[in-house]
Amino acid sequence: MTGAAAKIILSALVAGVLSIDRNAFGQFQLSRPMVSGLVMGVILGCPVEGAIVGLIYELLFLGSLPVGSFIPYHPLFPSLISVLLIGMYEGPRPPTELIGLAVLFGAPTAFLDRAVNIQWRRSNEKSFHRAMVYLRLGRTDLVQFQHVLSGLRAGLYHGGSFLLTGVVLVPVFNTLLKSSDFLPERLAIVAMLPFFIGLARLASDRTARKGWKGFALGLTAGAFVGIWRVLT
Numbered sequence: 001m002t003g004a005a006a007k008i009i010l011s012a013l014v015a016g017v018l019s020i021d022r023n024a025f026g027q028f029q030l031s032r033p034m035v036s037g038l039v040m041g042v043i044l045g046c047p048v049e050g051a052i053v054g055l056i057y058e059l060l061f062l063g064s065l066p067v068g069s070f071i072p073y074h075p076l077f078p079s080l081i082s083v084l085l086i087g088m089y090e091g092p093r094p095p096t097e098l099i100g101l102a103v104l105f106g107a108p109t110a111f112l113d114r115a116v117n118i119q120w121r122r123s124n125e126k127s128f129h130r131a132m133v134y135l136r137l138g139r140t141d142l143v144q145f146q147h148v149l150s151g152l153r154a155g156l157y158h159g160g161s162f163l164l165t166g167v168v169l170v171p172v173f174n175t176l177l178k179s180s181d182f183l184p185e186r187l188a189i190v191a192m193l194p195f196f197i198g199l200a201r202l203a204s205d206r207t208a209r210k211g212w213k214g215f216a217l218g219l220t221a222g223a224f225v226g227i228w229r230v231l232t
Contacts, residue, residue, distance in 0.1 A: 007044060007088060008166045014040060015080050016159025020152075022076055033057035033079035040080050044087025049095045053082045056103055061110075071121070077113030077158065081165060082106030088170045091177055098177075105173055109165055113158070120157045 018039075022031035030036065033054035041050015057075035082102040086095050 004088060004090075004170075008084070008163065008170065010043065011040060011080065011084050011087075011166060012159045012163035014043060015077070015162040016155035018076060018080070019158035020155045022074060022154075031074075031076045033061075033075045036076055037079045037083050040083040041087065044083065046083065046087045046095045049086050049099055050083045052096075052099055053086070053103060053106075054079055056099075057082075060107070071114060071118060073110040073114050074117070075110070077162065078103075078106040078108075078110045080162065081109050081169065084166050085170060085173045088166075088174070089177065090174055093177065101177075102173070105169060109169075112161060112165065116157050116161045120154055123153060123157075 018031045018036050021029075030039075034051070035054070037050040037052075037054025037057065038047060039050070041047040041053075044050070057079040061073065061075040082099075082105065085102040085105055086098045089095065089098055
């Protein structure tokens with residue numbers, strides 16, 4: 001097993017454990033990106049970048065809250081993917097110059113994470129029904145076992161999906177940076193800062209039209225600022 005493969009597998013294990021804190025047990029807020037991003041950064045040798053990425057995702061997903069039966073988009077998965085891309089980068093560029101592009105790559109994985117989370121919740125319905133049957137029979141030991149199984153299943157679902165995503169995105173990310181001269185450092189960083197502002201505005205109120213206006217304004221401003229910095 002190569003060092004790169006070992007790092008991806010270790011990162012997937014960490015993601016699985018943190019997903020248990022988010023969904024199944026504890027909820028000690030270790031799964032919040034400000035904590036998990038730093039933890040992943042320490043593991044991969046980029047703690048400063050991990051902390052910055054975690055802060056960015058906290059701002060982006062600040063308004064994503066569970067309301068009623070709605071399952072929100074959670075920043076854990078995309079933040080860890082972004083830190084993984086930075087930590088696994090093999091090239092001459094400093095890690096801080098990859099933050100913008102890594103977040104751009106990682107943010108869409110929130111949709112995958114939500115889909116996995118929904119499947120995990122559906123699989124737990126059977127465990128819940130079994131636990132109710134065992135409770136009526138007085139088998140509290142089997143009830144506890146179902147609870148433990150539910151937590152382990154959360155780690156397996158999210159850790160497995162993280163592993164597959166990392167295996168795909170890490171080589172794509174490295175190849176793109178090695179072969180593309182049109183993504184210089186200034187464009188990757190400067191162009192993304194207003195983009196983050198637009199996304200944060202959108203995340204704060206996704207149902208209002210003005211949220212979409214903020215997103216479009218941030219994206220447009222980011223593109224123009226980045227191109228201007230590159231040309232000048």
